[in-house]
Amino acid sequence: MKNKNNYDYLLADLTKLNGVGKKTMEILKKKKVNNIFDLLWRLPKSYTDRTLVSKICDLQIGKVQTIRITPLKYQFPRIRNLPNRVNCIDETGKIDCIFFNSYDGYVKKILPLNEEVTISGKISSYKGRYQVTNPTYVSQDSSLIETINNKYSLTEGITEKTYNKIINQILKNLPRLNEWHDKEVLIKFDNQNWNDSIIKLHDPANIGNYKENFYKRLAYDEIFASFLVNSEIRKKIKKIKKISKKFTQKTHNNIINKLDFNLTNDQNKSLNDINKDLNSKSKMFRLLQGDVGSGKTIVSLISSLNVISSGFQVALMAPTEILARQHYTLAKKLFPRNIHIALLSSKSENIEKKKIINELKNNKIKMVFGTHAIFQKKVLFKNLGYIIIDEQHKFGVRQRKLLSDKGGNNCDVLLMSATPIPRTLTMSIYGDMDVSIIREKPNNRKEIKTYSKLENKIDDVIRFVKKEINEGNQIFWVCPLIEESKKLDHQSSVIKYKFLNKLFPNKVALLHGKIENDEKEEILNKFLKKEYSILVSTTIIEVGIDFPNANVIIIENANKFGLSQLHQLRGRVGRGIKQASCILMFKSNLSANAKKRINILKNSNDGFEISEEDMKLRGFGDLLGFKQSGIKNFKLADPIQNEDLFLLAEEQIKKIEKENLSINKYKGLLKLYDQADIINDMV
Numbered sequence: 001m002k003n004k005n006n007y008d009y010l011l012a013d014l015t016k017l018n019g020v021g022k023k024t025m026e027i028l029k030k031k032k033v034n035n036i037f038d039l040l041w042r043l044p045k046s047y048t049d050r051t052l053v054s055k056i057c058d059l060q061i062g063k064v065q066t067i068r069i070t071p072l073k074y075q076f077p078r079i080r081n082l083p084n085r086v087n088c089i090d091e092t093g094k095i096d097c098i099f100f101n102s103y104d105g106y107v108k109k110i111l112p113l114n115e116e117v118t119i120s121g122k123i124s125s126y127k128g129r130y131q132v133t134n135p136t137y138v139s140q141d142s143s144l145i146e147t148i149n150n151k152y153s154l155t156e157g158i159t160e161k162t163y164n165k166i167i168n169q170i171l172k173n174l175p176r177l178n179e180w181h182d183k184e185v186l187i188k189f190d191n192q193n194w195n196d197s198i199i200k201l202h203d204p205a206n207i208g209n210y211k212e213n214f215y216k217r218l219a220y221d222e223i224f225a226s227f228l229v230n231s232e233i234r235k236k237i238k239k240i241k242k243i244s245k246k247f248t249q250k251t252h253n254n255i256i257n258k259l260d261f262n263l264t265n266d267q268n269k270s271l272n273d274i275n276k277d278l279n280s281k282s283k284m285f286r287l288l289q290g291d292v293g294s295g296k297t298i299v300s301l302i303s304s305l306n307v308i309s310s311g312f313q314v315a316l317m318a319p320t321e322i323l324a325r326q327h328y329t330l331a332k333k334l335f336p337r338n339i340h341i342a343l344l345s346s347k348s349e350n351i352e353k354k355k356i357i358n359e360l361k362n363n364k365i366k367m368v369f370g371t372h373a374i375f376q377k378k379v380l381f382k383n384l385g386y387i388i389i390d391e392q393h394k395f396g397v398r399q400r401k402l403l404s405d406k407g408g409n410n411c412d413v414l415l416m417s418a419t420p421i422p423r424t425l426t427m428s429i430y431g432d433m434d435v436s437i438i439r440e441k442p443n444n445r446k447e448i449k450t451y452s453k454l455e456n457k458i459d460d461v462i463r464f465v466k467k468e469i470n471e472g473n474q475i476f477w478v479c480p481l482i483e484e485s486k487k488l489d490h491q492s493s494v495i496k497y498k499f500l501n502k503l504f505p506n507k508v509a510l511l512h513g514k515i516e517n518d519e520k521e522e523i524l525n526k527f528l529k530k531e532y533s534i535l536v537s538t539t540i541i542e543v544g545i546d547f548p549n550a551n552v553i554i555i556e557n558a559n560k561f562g563l564s565q566l567h568q569l570r571g572r573v574g575r576g577i578k579q580a581s582c583i584l585m586f587k588s589n590l591s592a593n594a595k596k597r598i599n600i601l602k603n604s605n606d607g608f609e610i611s612e613e614d615m616k617l618r619g620f621g622d623l624l625g626f627k628q629s630g631i632k633n634f635k636l637a638d639p640i641q642n643e644d645l646f647l648l649a650e651e652q653i654k655k656i657e658k659e660n661l662s663i664n665k666y667k668g669l670l671k672l673y674d675q676a677d678i679i680n681d682m683v
């Protein structure tokens with residue numbers, strides 16, 4: 001195959017390769033390998049398994065992890081189809097290694113009794129015990145784990161041999177690409193060019209050499225490409241011209257005078273950022289980021305009032321109805337009476353819904369609150385000027401862009417998120433937006449006292465709960481989601497509910513995944529009205545709702561949560577004047593690592609700080625919520641290992657933006673790394 005001077009070869013269909021037929025192509029397509037370029041990132045296995053060395057008590061179900069364990073006992077059943085089992089321990093817990101279709105001799109050889117070995121594999125749980133089936137790497141020397149295995153982790157239906165044939169063919173035919181980076185950048189990677197780097201990447205001798213220049217160069221390519229895409233989107237949105245909204249201090253004071261508190265400096269600063277944007281002639285696309293309880297809602301409402309007095313309509317979308325209702329109620333309280341606002345709820349009568357839809361169409365309703373239902377096709381606005389989206393960190397770049405298009409050119413967009421993210425990630429996650437941050441908490445907040453308790457000390461906890469209830473306080477009791485089974489999740493919360501209900505009859509409510517939305521909202525509303533003292537639930541309470549009277553949160557099996565998630569949960573309490581407490585419960589004694597994590601939480605109440613630490617300890621993929629989001633999935637780059645590359649890319653992008661440099665020489669890079677071509681998709 002020729003075509004060596006352009007990108008067509010790399011973006012060509014896989015059937016262009018010798019030895020790849022329709023069948024192989026289909027198999028690879030299922031793995032999201034659509035062309036030759038995509039195939040380049042299917043790496044020898046040990047690259048992709050960035051294994052984690054864990055203690056048993058810290059294991060996470062469903063992940064490939066590495067542990068050092070001591071085999072204690074063999075269970076070799078003499079029945080066909082039953083697997084061989086080896087009971088193993090470390091100082092923190094137990095785990096079984098399971099081997100299907102294996103010889104006893106083999107198992108004994110790799111897991112000798114009473115000798116410490118290092119194994120690696122996907123962790124599962126069976127009848128309440130951790131297990132790992134056919135561990136992939138097994139070694140007595142942990143330093144060997146990375147190097148002994150250089151197999152490509154492919155895919156049923158394609159043999160190792162075929163795969164090697166394909167990849168060698170590609171490497172031999174790599175086109176010469178023009179360098180896209182500046183000299184000053186390239187020198188940092190010892191001038192490694194793209195081609196040589198790719199070839200080195202696939203050399204088995206280089207497995208695990210992710211600190212080498214060729215690897216860093218390639219990681220930098222993808223970081224830079226993703227930042228550049230985001231930056232281009234931002235530039236494009238900024239170029240959109242709109243009718244500016246007028247701004248008067250009087251409108252603001254209208255609300256501010258009704259508050260029984262002063263805005264914090266950061267709230268004022270964010271409000272200024274937003275007002276400046278609303279007032280300008282280009283479209284706003286801004287993120288308001290602030291820890292739980294930092295007071296984002298009020299900022300969004302004050303800014304809305306300006307938009308309304310400029311003759312435009314506002315739509316505020318929340319992730320749940322109950323949250324939409326809370327925002328609506330607050331606006332009702334604060335807005336001047338003559339401003340007509342509405343809550344579009346799925347529970348409203350049809351007649352009422354129709355009325356709201358009509359009054360949005362004829363501009364009688366100035367602001368509407370609701371869930372994503374407010375963006376249904378039949379909901380039309382006369383003059384929508386401002387969209388506010390609350391708690392939607394799970395929106396990816398693409399969804400946000402759609403949203404920004406939705407309202408038309410005159411519509412400004414504000415996203416609010418209580419999910420602080422480490423600084424290195426801001427550009428990759430929110431690089432398409434301008435960002436305002438509220439770091440400071442309202443100064444009337446008391447610190448939430450955080451305790452840890454072993455589960456067998458539950459009597460102490462109950463005594464504490466009793467005391468709090470007697471004082472008229474409310475309590476959240478969180479049972480963790482059991483990942484592998486919705487049913488178990490349901491069971492564990494039901495059991496806890498029954499247990500607590502016996503102790504506190506008629507005072508306990510239960511929320512779990514199986515409860516329908518309507519009923520959920522009803523339970524939450526009753527809890528808000530203090531009809532119950534304890535709310536047993538899974539993590540549904542995480543999102544945004546303000547329960548000023550709840551001041552205790554108890555989180556069971558707290559090990560199962562990331563620190564940021566625990567911080568978010570903890571932020572559900574401590575909104576009122578009373579001292580708030582958070583009790584983290586654990587099944588067994590904490591390992592040193594787990595203790596370290598919990599101490600971070602006890603010592604800090606700053607979500608940004610916690611998220612940094614959380615990322616360092618648990619890895620990037622685990623950061624709250626982003627696992628499911630549309631966030632860029634890096635092929636090689638790792639925000640923890642490659643922090644310097646993220647900073648370098650940010651610096652370069654800022655330079656391009658500031659000096660208004662042409663991005664022409666990066667066209668090839670973007671073509672390869674942003675195949676969806678999100679920039680040119682834009683209007």
Ligand code: ADP
Nearest residue numbers: 261262263264292293294295296297298442546
């Ligand atoms: P979040 O940023 O998590 O969305 P909210 O907007 O729900 O936070 O605000 C949490 C609580 O803090 C609300 O009860 C709100 O009235 C209150 N609040 C907001 N700003 C201040 C402030 N500057 N001083 C005191 N309380 C405030």
Ligand code: MG
Nearest residue numbers: 296297390544
């Ligand atoms: Mg909020």
